[in-house]
Amino acid sequence: MHTEEPRTLGVPTPPGNQAHPWLIYGAYGFTGRLLVAEARKRGHAPILAGRDEGKLREMAGDAGRYRSFPLDDPRALREGLEGVSAVLHAAGPFIQTAPPMMEACLDQGVHYLDITGEVPVFEAAFEWDQEARDRGIVLMPGVGMDVIPTDSLAAMLAELLPDATHLELALHSPGRPSAGTLQTIVEGLPDGLLVRREGKLARVNPGRSEFRRHVEMGPPHPSGPLAGRLGGRRPVAPYTWGDLATAWRTTGIPNITCYMVTPRWQARSLPLLLPILRRLFRQDLVRRGLRAWIRRGPAGPSASRRASGRTRAWGRVEEKETGASAEAVLELPEAYRFTAMAGIRALEEVLQLDTGAAGTRTPAGTFGARWILDLPQVQLIQPPARRQKP
Numbered sequence: 494m495h496t497e498e499p500r501t502l503g504v505p506t507p508p509g510n511q512a513h514p515w516l517i518y519g520a521y522g523f524t525g526r527l528l529v530a531e532a533r534k535r536g537h538a539p540i541l542a543g544r545d546e547g548k549l550r551e552m553a554g555d556a557g558r559y560r561s562f563p564l565d566d567p568r569a570l571r572e573g574l575e576g577v578s579a580v581l582h583a584a585g586p587f588i589q590t591a592p593p594m595m596e597a598c599l600d601q602g603v604h605y606l607d608i609t610g611e612v613p614v615f616e617a618a619f620e621w622d623q624e625a626r627d628r629g630i631v632l633m634p635g636v637g638m639d640v641i642p643t644d645s646l647a648a649m650l651a652e653l654l655p656d657a658t659h660l661e662l663a664l665h666s667p668g669r670p671s672a673g674t675l676q677t678i679v680e681g682l683p684d685g686l687l688v689r690r691e692g693k694l695a696r697v698n699p700g701r702s703e704f705r706r707h708v709e710m711g712p713p714h715p716s717g718p719l720a721g722r723l724g725g726r727r728p729v730a731p732y733t734w735g736d737l738a739t740a741w742r743t744t745g746i747p748n749i750t751c752y753m754v755t756p757r758w759q760a761r762s763l764p765l766l767l768p769i770l771r772r773l774f775r776q777d778l779v780r781r782g783l784r785a786w787i788r789r790g791p792a793g794p795s796a797s798r799r800a801s802g803r804t805r806a807w808g809r810v811e812e813k814e815t816g817a818s819a820e821a822v823l824e825l826p827e828a829y830r831f832t833a834m835a836g837i838r839a840l841e842e843v844l845q846l847d848t849g850a851a852g853t854r855t856p857a858g859t860f861g862a863r864w865i866l867d868l869p870q871v872q873l874i875q876p877p878a879r880r881q882k883p
């Protein structure tokens with residue numbers, strides 16, 4: 494392990510920061526860099542961390558602090574967390590990187606936050622709830638685009654319909670995902686499609702007719718490059734978002750299905766193609782080829798796309814017996830910009846929590862359903878409204 498003693502960064506250090514030194518692991522990844530930039534913009538001086546010392550040194554420059562250590566060396570990993578109050582983990586696929594980091598955080602008594610959207614990672618964190626309480630730390634996976642907006646929507650809708658039995662959520666994020674996100678999708682595809690039914694995760698056939706549907710993603714975006722690309726009635730395909738784990742804990746609604754807005758041809762063909770892709774992606778050779786192909790593409794959306802892009806999140810709850818339902822739509826900044834903004838603010842909040850909050854926590858379950866509305870460029874474009882079937 495390489496540790497550099499703290500040096501002064503060329504940014505103001507807020508009073509709380511010295512008392513709570515914290516670290517971003519995966520700092521030189523695409524999203525890691527956005528998180529570091531956002532943290533510095535807000536006056537923090539996070540310790541940059543990852544496994545490649547050269548990249549960290551270059552990124553930290555003359556004035557920054559960095560620590561390089563791998564995740565597969567338990568001793569170096571624990572030494573890397575010494576004296577740190579919290580880790581914001583940005584190195585994915587998290588199915589590979591989160592378990593060792595969470596275990597080390599539990600051992601060292603360090604708060605853990607990450608930007609995963611992977612269901613098995615959330616479920617592993619919830620299994621460690623008691624250990625986290627005993628250690629007096631917070632484990633909070635999912636402080637990015639998935640799951641903060643949808644967790645907040647789920648909580649708002651559940652407040653309106655407290656006896657809801659069914660929850661549906663969808664994200665519309667136009668544009669190409671980052672290479673790291675694509676790689677994470679490739680790793681997760683062999684697991685197939687998950688939903689939550691009667692409180693339990695269930696693997697289901699994505700070709701089922703119940704999943705062939707459209708959702709109303711709020712009023713169409715009025716002007717500019719997003720006109721016609723955002724909002725309105727959109728075809729969706731079922732998807733395994735992290736909300737299958739978090740919305741269940743935040744709201745207690747036992748039946749949850751998640752979707753993503755896709756072009757019409759994908760919504761039609763994906764459910765049929767998925768079982769084939771699933772079998773293909775189980776083969777190492779195919780996965781290696783795909784990884785190489787993904788790495789040849791762009792690391793992520795350009796600065797101008799991140800600045801001008803917008804995302805929508807839709808949620809609907811229903812109480813099957815009475816036919817009552819409620820729906821709402823949030824509009825948000827572009828997905829990676831939102832993840833950077835929300836991730837840093839979530840970390841700031843966690844550092845302010847008292848010890849009674851220890852345990853595995855969801856964002857909306859901890860900060861409240863409407864916390865998200867204070868973030869820049871976040872608005873309820875269609876506020877939660879209750880309907881009753883005639």
Ligand SMILES: NC(=O)c1ccc[n+]([C@@H]2O[C@H](COP(=O)([O-])OP(=O)(O)OC[C@H]3O[C@@H](n4cnc5c(N)ncnc54)[C@H](OP(=O)(O)O)[C@@H]3O)[C@@H](O)[C@H]2O)c1
Pocket residue numbers: 519520521522523524525543544545563564583584585586587589590608609610635637638639640671672673674675677792793828829832
């Ligand atoms: N939930 C959300 O809304 C959301 C939003 C944005 C991103 N994400 C997720 O965040 C992750 C990162 O995305 P990205 O776009 O930043 O990807 P990226 O540019 O590929 O960066 C990945 C980072 O992870 C590090 N890493 C990967 N495996 C590692 C390991 N075994 N040990 C140590 N470091 C490891 C990489 O370091 P090396 O270069 O040394 O390999 C790199 O720093 C992805 O899983 C993505 O799906 C989620």
